[in-house]
Amino acid sequence: MFKYIKWPVFIFIFFAGIGIITINLASYAYNAPQPVLKEYFDKLATEFTLKKITHNNRSLRYLESGLKNNKAPLLVFIHGAPGSIDQFKTFHADYDLKNSFKIISVDRLGYGESDRGRAEININVQAEVISKVLKQYDPVQTLIIAHDYGCNISALIAAKDSTITDGIIMYAPSINPTSKHTKWYHHIINNGLFxxxxPDHINVSTVERINQEKSLSDIKYEWQKINCPILFLSEKSETKTKDNIEINFAKNHIPEHILHIKHRAGIGHLHIWKNKALLKNIILEFLADQVSPE
Structure with missing residues (x-):
């Protein structure tokens, strides 16, 4: 019998090993250490500062670039699951943005250098520590740009304190508690061996996904408290079931007069890493128009 299962097992182990190596190599590309970030910004003549802040025994790292004045208009980037500040370095180095705004991006708790590997499933805690960062500034205008899971954190920041932000752009948001966030493989890879x-950020993302239904349910009534404009960016194809589930949740929980839903080609979940010129233009359009909801 063993001669029949030997090759299938070997093939499984081989491809599993290739997959794990690939994930770890890709992880490095999106979680570059500080020396790599420095090399990137030095080549583009971009000044930047890495800072840390603590809150209730949690430590959060964030990156600051752009205008020095604390009253300068502020762009804040919050990544999804997984992610890190590295995801947004292109925006920090963009000539137009860095000469018009102060720009901040954060390593969410558990990712990058923010208590790496220590997941935080309480969205209130995630929002509180980022709010603490933002309260250090006194900008004339603040815009939060959030991706995926990070959209929930941006919403809670705005719901808890209306003075912190003047608008939110949600890129491919994952906000509906009833969406099937947990896949069959999440429980498999959330055991000791795997x-x-x-890598740590995959483990943290897995924990967040497994607990996402409860985490999002805990804050679902907070959405109605938001009073700043929200731009909900979705893939142009409206036939995607997941997009419709997320859009329906937004329509049912976000006040109609502040919600603007925009369908654009190239707004897929993973496109945020590829189509940065599109997001830059959307940011500038949002700030110019202040998004008059349709």
Whole structure:
């Protein structure tokens, strides 16, 4: 019998090993250490500062660039699951943006250098520590740009304190508690063996996904408290079931007069890493128009 299962097992182990190596290599590309970030920004003649802040025994790292004046208009980037400040470095180095705004991006708790590997499933805690960062500034205008899971954190920041932000752009948001966030493989890779060989940010993302239904349910009534404009960016094709689920949640929980839904080609979940020129233009359009909801 063993001669029949030997090759299938070997093939499984081989491809699983290739997959794990690929994930770890890709992880480095999107979670570059400080020396790599410095090299990137030095080549583009971009001044930047990495800072840390603590809140209730949690430590959060954030990156600051652009205008020095604390009253300068502020762009704030919050990544999804997984992610890090590295995801937004292109925006920090963009000539137009860095000469018009102060720009901040954060490593969410558990990612990058913010208590790496220590997941935080309480969205209130995630929002509180980022709010603490933002309260250090006194900008004439603040815009939060959030991706995926980060959209929930941006919403809670705005719901808890209306003075912190003047608008939110949600890129491919994952905000509906009833969406099937947990896949069959999440429970498999959330065990001791896989957690040992997979990178920290994958483990943190897995924990967030497994707990996402409860985490999002805990804040679903907070959305109605938001009073700043929200731009909900979705893939142009409206036939995608997941997009419709997320859009329906937004329509049912976000006040109609502040919600603007825009369908654009190239707004897929992973496109935020590829189509940065599109997002830059959307940011500038949002700030110019202040998004008059249709």
């Amino acid at each position: 957690r040992t060989i997979l």
